[in-house]
Amino acid sequence: AQKITQTQPGMFVQEKEAVTLDCTYDTSDQSYGLFWYKQPSSGEMIFLIYQGSYDEQNATEGRYSLNFQKARKSANLVISASQLGDSAMYFCAMRDTGNQFYFGTGTSLTVIP
């Protein structure tokens, strides 16, 4: 069964606007971690943000925030004040209790000037 689901293959956002990238996950573990990575056209996977399953506050890192809704098993990434350099593929990932990592199929974000 798919562990991570990203339902948006492609998204467009106007420069300086906010955008939400969706991610849902599936696990029966109590302890797990959720991650977002950015992959520009150069290919490197860049770690953006992390949320632990026991963290009560939503994680934030600069313009990135993770909207964690545990009951819905969703971990959406919010990018505020989009910049042209934000155009990239974005991957949601989960680490389970056994330290296995699972990745979604990605969302391609294009920022329009």
Added chain:
Amino acid sequence: DVKVTQSSRYLVKRTGEKVFLECVQDMDHENMFWYRQDPGLGLRLIYFSYDVKMKEKGDIPEGYSVSREKKERFSLILESASTNQTSMYLCASTRENIQYFGAGTRLSVL
């Protein structure tokens, strides 16, 4: 800063060749991983290693092997490259439960 280095960004090989993809991390991490990435399929785990000389199969180990003789180096080996192994290969190591990736190797098998 965490540094994960993959030896080649681009590689072109012929069918049947033996191919080595090298990955080195400089942070004394115990856990290292090899993934391949194909359009529409996301990242798929090939092999991982929790310590020197230890290896575990991931989701798609067929056609691949690995070597971890030193803690900092994790090598992916294609014993006899085939065209369906043309892909992007990503190495990662883990610190404090977060995976950090190398820049990736785009392998083309002709």
